Amino acid sequence: xxxxxxxxxxxxxxxxxxxxxxxxxxxxxxxxxxxxxxxxxxxxxxxxxxxxxxxxxxxxxxxxxxxxxxxxxxxxxxxxxxxxxxxxxxxxxxxxxxxxxxxxxxxxxxxxxxxxxxxxxxxxxxxxxxxxxxxxxxxxxxxxxxxxxxxxxxxxxxxxxxxxxxxxxxxxxxxxxxxxxxxxxxxxxxxxxxxxxxxxxxxxxxxxxxxxxxxxxxxxxxxxxxxxxxxxxxxxxxxxxxxxxxxxxxxxxxxxxxxxxxxxxxxxxxxxxxxxxxxxxxxxxxxxxxxxxxxxxxxxxxxxxxxxxxxxxxxxxxxxxxxxxxxxxxxxxxxxxxxxxxxxxxxxxxxxxxxxxxxxxxxxxxxxxxxxxxxxxxxxxxxxxxxxxxxxxxxxxxxxxxxxxxxxxxxxxxxxxxxxxxxxxxxxxxxxxxxxxxxxxxxxxxxxxxxxxxxxxxxxxxxxxxxxxx
Numbered sequence: 181x182x183x184x185x186x187x188x189x190x191x192x193x194x195x196x197x198x199x200x201x202x203x204x205x206x207x208x209x210x211x212x213x214x215x216x217x218x219x220x221x222x223x224x225x226x227x228x229x230x231x232x233x234x235x236x237x238x239x240x241x242x243x244x245x246x247x248x249x250x251x252x253x254x255x256x257x258x259x260x261x262x263x264x265x266x267x268x269x270x271x272x273x274x275x276x277x278x279x280x281x282x283x284x285x286x287x288x289x290x291x292x293x294x295x296x297x298x299x300x301x302x303x304x305x306x307x308x309x310x311x312x313x314x315x316x317x318x319x320x321x322x323x324x325x326x327x328x329x330x331x332x333x334x335x336x337x338x339x340x341x342x343x344x345x346x347x348x349x350x351x352x353x354x355x356x357x358x359x360x361x362x363x364x365x366x367x368x369x370x371x372x373x374x375x376x377x378x379x380x381x382x383x384x385x386x387x388x389x390x391x392x393x394x395x396x397x398x399x400x401x402x403x404x405x406x407x408x409x410x411x412x413x414x415x416x417x418x419x420x421x422x423x424x425x426x427x428x429x430x431x432x433x434x435x436x437x438x439x440x441x442x443x444x445x446x447x448x449x450x451x452x453x454x455x456x457x458x459x460x461x462x463x464x465x466x467x468x469x470x471x472x473x474x475x476x477x478x479x480x481x482x483x484x485x486x487x488x489x490x491x492x493x494x495x496x497x498x499x500x501x502x503x504x505x506x507x508x509x510x511x512x513x514x515x516x517x518x519x520x521x522x523x524x525x526x527x528x529x530x531x532x533x534x535x536x537x538x539x540x541x542x543x544x545x546x547x548x549x550x551x552x553x554x555x556x557x558x559x560x561x562x563x564x565x566x567x568x569x570x571x572x573x574x575x576x577x578x579x580x581x582x583x584x585x586x587x588x589x590x591x592x593x594x595x596x597x598x599x600x601x602x603x604x605x606x607x608x609x610x611x612x613x614x615x616x617x618x619x620x621x622x623x624x625x626x627x628x629x630x631x632x633x634x635x636x637x638x639x640x641x642x643x644x645x646x647x648x649x650x
């Protein structure tokens with residue numbers, strides 16, 4: 181029988197690893213930056229210095245083999261508040277007055293956090309490997325799942341906070357005197373909320389300080405970092421066009437559903453079809469392999485940024501049928517969208533498009549067309565008229581116009597009585613754009629809709645293109 185130590189020790193190590201990685205993700209941040217420089221009204225780059233520590237140069241290119249970067253978060257979720265910490269060390273023997281001048285539109289606020297001396301002593305006693313290292317530096321020196329737990333419990337929980345006035349740098353925060361033997365550690369925390377997935381976003385500003393002994397001497401250090409902002413849920417590709425679908429045909433495509441910020445299990449109940457269209461079927465949901473996640477991470481990596489970690493990823497295979505059972509797609513250009521929903525309401529969509537062929541064609545002159553195109557740009561103060569023919573492949577087919585389904589509503593369609601031309605039934609469809617109604621390009625979903633008079637009836641959506649200028 182195995183001893184208690186043989187059983188408990190491996191389990192304890194696994195638990196420490198899990199908790200360590202969790203804290204590491206939640207309470208550490210992405211290192212970048214920085215360069216010290218003379219601030220405004222500075223006589224020289226001399227005097228007491230606030231040293232930024234453990235940050236690589238902001239100008240240095242990303243190195244994929246950098247072991248330090250894997251311990252920090254580089255990507256944050258769109259529409260969620262975020263923050264980034266810039267750590268510093270001060271060893272001057274005089275107190276300073278600190279101010280912050282942010283120069284980024286995404287920054288919504290900033291705070292100063294100071295590490296009490298007793299918390300630093302606790303850290304030195306708990307981490308004898310190299311007491312001189314800041315906790316985050318120790319991650320680089322000796323990666324260890326226990327370190328983030330110690331870092332949070334002994335350092336982050338003990339910080340004393342004060343808010344910077346980012347609108348007026350004359351409102352300063354005092355930084356206590358220190359020494360080389362007992363340095364003052366602290367951080368500047370930038371806050372932001374971004375509504376756009378611009379990659380990367382840039383946080384930057386100047387940390388300015390002045391000494392009470394020499395008020396004319398002001399120094400500063402530039403704080404700068406680039407961070408990725410991503411949606412909670414992403415789909416690639418978000419849209420595919422399968423081309424033409426003729427009678428009885430179908431098209432199968434695959435898309436990837438993934439998240440950089442969340443872990444989830446995808447099941448069919450999370451995939452919604454707003455139209456509840458039985459002509460679009462979900463054939464398979466398969467988890468992505470680690471190799472596929474790595475390939476995807478490189479594919480979506482912003483320039484000069486490390487590849488993100490794909491926390492969850494699935495491949496979804498779907499098929500669009502021209503007809504299935506007693507259901508069939510409308511004729512013309514058709515879009516079908518599937519929505520993937522997470523439990524908290526976050527969603528992403530996948531659209532599959534097809535040009536569905538059938539018993540009716542749009543003909544202009546001698547050419548079969550898939551669209552009513554008004555041609556080159558015209559003046560908005562002129563009325564514009566376009567005529568096309570709708571040709572039925574079956575002599576027994578009848579059509580009717582659905583004017584209430586036109587878009588935009590200012591389009592004026594008219595459908596003539598049927599005519600028999602060379603043995604084929606035809607209609608003339610006239611579309612008018614009244615003057616002073618269109619001042620730019622028509623929306624992409626502009627269309628006229630007709631319907632067959634049969635059981636079951638079938639709609640024919642005909643796209644409309646036009647562009648006008650004042």
